[in-house]
Amino acid sequence: MKNLLFTGNPATGKTFLARAAAYYLCYEKLNIDTLQSKDIYKDLDKIEDFICSDRCEFIQVHPSMTYEEIVYGIDIKATGTMTVDYVEKRIKKLCDRAGTTEELYAVIFDDISRVDAGALLGNLIYAMEFRNESVPLSDGSTLCIPDNVIIILTECRNFHAGHLDYALRRRMDYVAELKSDRDVLEKYYDTVNANAGRIIIDIFDSIKDYITTNAAPGILDVADKYMPGHGMFMVERTGTAYFVLDKFKQKMMYQIFPFINNLSSLGILRGNIEVYEKALESKLNTGISGLNRISDIRKVMVNSGERVEPYSLEDTISYYETEIISNRCSDYKGLLESVIDAIVLNGVFPCDIATDSLLFNIEVASVPSKSVPVAYASYLVKMNDAPSFYYETAVKGKDRRNPHAYYSTRPGNVGRWAERTDVAAYEISYTDGSPSDTYLPLNGLRLHTFTVNNVCKDNNPAEIYGAVYRLLLYYLKLYEMNISLVKGHSEVYGDLNALIHLEIKYLETLHAELRNVTASTQTEREKVRIDYFGTKMRNLRTLWTQCGTQIRVDKEKFDALVLGVSAFSIDAYEDIFNVTNDTEKIIEIKGVVKMTDLKDYQQIMENIGVRQMVFQGPPGTSKTFESKKFVLKQLNPESDALAARFVSQETISAALDEYKLNESDYADPSSSSKLLTGGWDLVQFHPSYGYEDFIRGIEVKADGGLPSYNSVNRILGKIAEFAKIAEKANPDEPPKFYLVIDEINRANIATVFGELIYGLEYRDSKVSTPYEVEDKVSTPVSRTKDIVLGKNLFILGTMNTADKSIDSIDYAIRRRFLFVDSPADRNVVINCYQNASENDDENSIELLVFDAVQAIFDNESYFNDEYQKSDVRLGHTYFLRKRKEGYEEDFVERFVFQIIPILREYVKDGILDTIEDLIAIEHTPSEIRDATDRSERVRFISDNIMLYAKEFGNMTRAGKRIDNEYVGTFVEEVRTKIGY
Numbered sequence: 001m002k003n004l005l006f007t008g009n010p011a012t013g014k015t016f017l018a019r020a021a022a023y024y025l026c027y028e029k030l031n032i033d034t035l036q037s038k039d040i041y042k043d044l045d046k047i048e049d050f051i052c053s054d055r056c057e058f059i060q061v062h063p064s065m066t067y068e069e070i071v072y073g074i075d076i077k078a079t080g081t082m083t084v085d086y087v088e089k090r091i092k093k094l095c096d097r098a099g100t101t102e103e104l105y106a107v108i109f110d111d112i113s114r115v116d117a118g119a120l121l122g123n124l125i126y127a128m129e130f131r132n133e134s135v136p137l138s139d140g141s142t143l144c145i146p147d148n149v150i151i152i153l154t155e156c157r158n159f160h161a162g163h164l165d166y167a168l169r170r171r172m173d174y175v176a177e178l179k180s181d182r183d184v185l186e187k188y189y190d191t192v193n194a195n196a197g198r199i200i201i202d203i204f205d206s207i208k209d210y211i212t213t214n215a216a217p218g219i220l221d222v223a224d225k226y227m228p229g230h231g232m233f234m235v236e237r238t239g240t241a242y243f244v245l246d247k248f249k250q251k252m253m254y255q256i257f258p259f260i261n262n263l264s265s266l267g268i269l270r271g272n273i274e275v276y277e278k279a280l281e282s283k284l285n286t287g288i289s290g291l292n293r294i295s296d297i298r299k300v301m302v303n304s305g306e307r308v309e310p311y312s313l314e315d316t317i318s319y320y321e322t323e324i325i326s327n328r329c330s331d332y333k334g335l336l337e338s339v340i341d342a343i344v345l346n347g348v349f350p351c352d353i354a355t356d357s358l359l360f361n362i363e364v365a366s367v368p369s370k371s372v373p374v375a376y377a378s379y380l381v382k383m384n385d386a387p388s389f390y391y392e393t394a395v396k397g398k399d400r401r402n403p404h405a406y407y408s409t410r411p412g413n414v415g416r417w418a419e420r421t422d423v424a425a426y427e428i429s430y431t432d433g434s435p436s437d438t439y440l441p442l443n444g445l446r447l448h449t450f451t452v453n454n455v456c457k458d459n460n461p462a463e464i465y466g467a468v469y470r471l472l473l474y475y476l477k478l479y480e481m482n483i484s485l486v487k488g489h490s491e492v493y494g495d496l497n498a499l500i501h502l503e504i505k506y507l508e509t510l511h512a513e514l515r516n517v518t519a520s521t522q523t524e525r526e527k528v529r530i531d532y533f534g535t536k537m538r539n540l541r542t543l544w545t546q547c548g549t550q551i552r553v554d555k556e557k558f559d560a561l562v563l564g565v566s567a568f569s570i571d572a573y574e575d576i577f578n579v580t581n582d583t584e585k586i587i588e589i590k591g592v593v594k595m596t597d598l599k600d601y602q603q604i605m606e607n608i609g610v611r612q613m614v615f616q617g618p619p620g621t622s623k624t625f626e627s628k629k630f631v632l633k634q635l636n637p638e639s640d641a642l643a644a645r646f647v648s649q650e651t652i653s654a655a656l657d658e659y660k661l662n663e664s665d666y667a668d669p670s671s672s673s674k675l676l677t678g679g680w681d682l683v684q685f686h687p688s689y690g691y692e693d694f695i696r697g698i699e700v701k702a703d704g705g706l707p708s709y710n711s712v713n714r715i716l717g718k719i720a721e722f723a724k725i726a727e728k729a730n731p732d733e734p735p736k737f738y739l740v741i742d743e744i745n746r747a748n749i750a751t752v753f754g755e756l757i758y759g760l761e762y763r764d765s766k767v768s769t770p771y772e773v774e775d776k777v778s779t780p781v782s783r784t785k786d787i788v789l790g791k792n793l794f795i796l797g798t799m800n801t802a803d804k805s806i807d808s809i810d811y812a813i814r815r816r817f818l819f820v821d822s823p824a825d826r827n828v829v830i831n832c833y834q835n836a837s838e839n840d841d842e843n844s845i846e847l848l849v850f851d852a853v854q855a856i857f858d859n860e861s862y863f864n865d866e867y868q869k870s871d872v873r874l875g876h877t878y879f880l881r882k883r884k885e886g887y888e889e890d891f892v893e894r895f896v897f898q899i900i901p902i903l904r905e906y907v908k909d910g911i912l913d914t915i916e917d918l919i920a921i922e923h924t925p926s927e928i929r930d931a932t933d934r935s936e937r938v939r940f941i942s943d944n945i946m947l948y949a950k951e952f953g954n955m956t957r958a959g960k961r962i963d964n965e966y967v968g969t970f971v972e973e974v975r976t977k978i979g980y
Helices: 014-026 032-037 040-051 090-098 117-121 124-129 182-191 194-213 222-226 241-265 273-289 313-325 332-345 351-359 464-486 491-516 522-539 555-563 570-575 601-608 623-635 649-659 663-667 715-729 749-753 756-761 804-808 826-837 845-858 887-908 925-929 934-950 964-978
Strands: 003-008 056-060 072-080 082-088 105-110 149-156 174-178 294-301 380-382 390-394 401-405 424-430 437-441 550-554 584-588 612-617 679-684 696-703 706-713 737-742 766-775 782-788 793-800 818-821
Touching: 003 014, 014 032, 014 040, 014 056, 014 105, 014 149, 014 174, 040 056, 056 090, 056 756, 072 696, 082 090, 090 105, 090 149, 117 124, 182 194, 194 222, 194 241, 194 273, 241 273, 241 464, 241 601, 241 818, 294 351, 313 332, 313 522, 332 351, 332 424, 332 437, 332 464, 351 464, 464 491, 464 522, 491 522, 491 555, 491 570, 491 584, 522 570, 550 555, 555 570, 555 584, 601 612, 601 623, 601 818, 612 623, 623 649, 623 679, 623 737, 623 793, 649 679, 663 715, 679 715, 696 766, 706 715, 706 766, 715 737, 715 782, 715 793, 749 756, 756 766, 756 782, 826 845, 845 887, 845 934, 845 964, 887 934, 887 964, 925 934, 925 964, 934 964
Parallel strands: 003 149, 003 174, 056 105, 105 149, 612 793, 612 818, 679 737, 737 793
Antiparallel strands: 072 082, 072 706, 294 424, 380 437, 390 401, 424 437, 550 584, 696 706, 766 782
16 A cells, blocks of 8 residues: 545544554554554554654645645745755655665645645656656656655545545545544543443434434535544543543533534524533533432441441541551451441542442452352452352361351451441442442451552452552542542642642552561561551541541641652651641642533643634624633733732733743743743734744845845744743743734634644644744754644634634634634623722613613524524623713714624624614604613614614604714613613
8 A cells, every 4th residue: 555545524533543554554564454453542652753753754734835845846045145946845855765775654645635736746646656757856856756655645525625636536545534433432432431431422423413404405415524523522531430521521512512503604504503502511411410320338237237327437537546546457357448438438539430440440459259260359249249259278187178258248256346246238329220239348358468469369368458558559549640630720639639649658658668667476567567557547638538628737848748858758748737837738638520610711721632722702702801811810810900800901911911922032032031930922813914924934134234034933933932942941840821813713724824733733743844943942052944832832812703704714623723602791791880880780871782782683583593693792892881981972982883883784794684664663762761671671772773783874764864973862862861
C-alpha cells in the first residue's frame, strides 16, 4: 500500500488513524488491515515521536497553501536583507532522504479537500502512481517518489467546498470510508463502568435518531452526512464513572449541542432543538444520579439476622480506639472490619465505587476458591459463595486435612461479636429494587508475615498485615487519583490532594519503619509490630473523618512538608496536626464525586482537552466583556474589580492592564514579570485579515533610509513562543496565557490559522510554517520554521451569531472549539439600573423596553421560526443605564440610533416580519400608561417597536412620518407618562 485515503465526516478519526497508520506501517512494518485491531491509545507517545521524526512530514492543508510551499519553489529568507532562491521544500527533501535507505517514510496531507488538490499537488499526482520515475521541476531538476514513501491523505467530506478529483482518487491503493461509528464508542468505553458507557452510547443513538427524523425536506442521507463524529462523544476514560460522565456532559453542552444548533441554523434540521436538548440533558443527569446501583449498606448479624445499631463512623472509631488499640491490635478480625466500616461509612466514595474498586477488587486482595477453578474473592464475598473459599491444614499423624474458612460464619471466642456468639456481615440493597445480598468479610486471618505483595498464599490463612496495608494503600491512591482529577484550580481540593499524598508517604514510611521494631522473641516482635502499625493507622485522617468535616493543620508545617522544605518523617507528619494559633489551615474532607460547574469554563477546557473557546451570541450580549472578565478571573481571581457590586468594562480593562503582553515582553521574555504571572493579548479579526497578520510574516522597516526585511512572529506566534518560554521556566506549574480574538468569524479562519489548525488539537506538537524566525525558546537561540502551541495557551474568540459570515467557521474547525452561549440577560439590565440609580426596584424605561424587544422574538406573528431565537435576540448592552443623571437622553439616542436600526435590518433579512396592519393598531403613550398590567404594557410597546422597524419612513394613521424624531419622541413620552 503506497497511497492511502481516510475519508469521512468531522471527528470520525481521520487524522487520528492517518497518524497511527504512518507509525504502524513505517516503523512497525505492519499491514494496513491490522490497524483497526491495534490499541492505538497505548502507542500515542510512539506515534507522536514518529510524526515528529525526519521519516515523516505532516502537512496540514489550508486554503492558501501552494505547491511551491511544500514541494519545490521560491524560498524567501528575511534576516535584515532579503534573499530569494528556488529550493527543495518538505516533500522533496523527504523523498531525497528516503531514496538513500530502505526504511519506510510517510507524508500525511491532512484535510486535502480544503483546496483544489490537483493544483496543490501538481505533478506529484503522477509521481504517486509512477514510483521511482523522475518528474521535472521548474529549474530543470527532477523529483521522484520512491517506493518506500507512503502517501496518506485525509478528506473531510460534506463540509468543505473542495472534493478530490478523479485523477487523484483513482491513484489510491487503499480507501477507508469512516462514519460516525457506534462500535468504535463501544470498544472505547469497554474499560469504563458499563452503565456510564451505556449512557453515552444511548445519547449517541438518540442524537442520530433525532437528526434522521428531523431532516429538512430535500436533505438526503442526513445521518451519514451530518451526524457528529464518534470522536465528539469521546472523553478521557480516567477516574470514576461519575467523572467520565461529568466530562462527557461538558462536551455535550459545549461541542455537540452547538454542532446540532448550527445544523438547525443552516436549515439542515428542523424542529424544536431547545426542547430536545433539554430532554437530552435531563436524560444524562438522570443517568449520572442512577450510576450508584447500591442504595444502602447495613451491618447485620449472620445467625440472628439483627441489624447492628448504631452503625456509624463515630461508633466504629470509638470501638477502634477503646477496644482494638487498647488490646494491642490483637483482634485481627475487628481490625480489618473497622477499616472496611470506615471506607463504607466516611462518604468519600459512593457505595458502588467503595465496593467495586476496593472491597470486591481482587487486584487489592485475591483469595482463591478451593472448589471453583480460577474463582477469586476479595475483602467481601457473597454469603452463598463463601463455602468455596477455604484453606486446608494437615492433621498431625493423619492422612486427612482440616478445612478452614476464609469467610467464616462461626462465632469467634474473642472479638467484638463474641458475646453475641455471632458474626457480622454486610447487607447491600439496590436502587433497582432487586433483592438484597449479604456479604461476609474476610476473617480467616493470622499474624505471620509482613509482606505486602499479597494477602494470602495457597492453603494458608490470610495475613492481617498484608490485608490491611493493601486496602489502605489502594484506598489512599484511589482517593488521590480522583481528587487530582477534579481539583482543577481549587485551593480547597488542592490542599486535600496534598494531605492525601502526605498520608500515602506516611503509610509507606510506617511500613519501612517496621523492620526497626525489636522484641525478645519473634512472636513478640510480630505482636509489637502489628500494635505499632494499628495504633499509628489511626492518624490517617482521610480514612477516619466524615466527608464534609474540616481538619485543622498547622499551615507552616503542612506547607513545608508539601513543598519539601522540611524532610518527611513519621514525627513530622504527625506534628502538622499540632496547630499554633496563628498558622492554622483548614482542610475539608471531600467526596470524589464532584460535578463541574458548567460556568467554570477554564476547568471544562482542561477537562476535555479543548483549549479554544468561543463566546457566541447576538449583538449586544457582552461577549468581549465576558471574555476579558474570564481572563482576569484566571490571572487574578482575587482582583478587586471582580468583587465590585457592579463590574464594568472599564474596571475590568484597567485591572487587566498589568497582565497585557506588550512589545517589550515579546522582545525580551526573560525580563518580563509575566513569565511568572501569566498574561494575555487581544486581536480583532476582519475580512482582509490573513495568515501573515496572525501567525508569521515578513516585516519591513526603514533602517537609515533603506528597507530592512525580517521574518517575524505575529501575535499568535509571539504569544505561543512566550507561553513556551514561561512553561520552560516553570515546568511544575506553568502560568497560563490567553489570546482573545474579537469577531473571530469575520475572517476566513481556515486561511488565517493555516497549518496551526492541526496545532490547536495536537498541542505540544511541532508544526512547520513557511517562515523561519528566531527561536527564543531554544538554548542557545537559533532559527526555526516550527511553531508549537503549548497546553498553557488558551484561545478565546467572540462571535456574533447574527452575522451573515457565520458560515465561514466550517465544521472541521468548529469541533476544535467549545462554544459558550452569551444570551440576552435581563438581570444585567436590572443590576445596571439599580447600580446607577441607587434604587432597589425594577422601574426603569430600559427594562421595560428590553422586555418589549424580547417579546418581538417570542411573538409567532413577528418572528421567522427558520432562525434560532438565541442567535438574533438583541442583547442587554443596548439597555444599560450608566449614570444617575442624564440617562433619559442617553437611552433615547440608543433606542433611535442602535436598537431600531438593527431591528430594521432584521426585517430586511426576513428574520422579523408580519402580515398584520401594524399602522392601524399603533398604541399611544397614554394607552401604554393606562394598560391593565405590565404584561399588556410590554405587548403594546412591542407592537409599536415592530411597527417602527417595518414601516420606518412611512406615514402613521395620524399622517406623521415614522422617522428618528418620531421614534425618539415616542420612547421619551412613554417614559415621562409612566414616571420612569
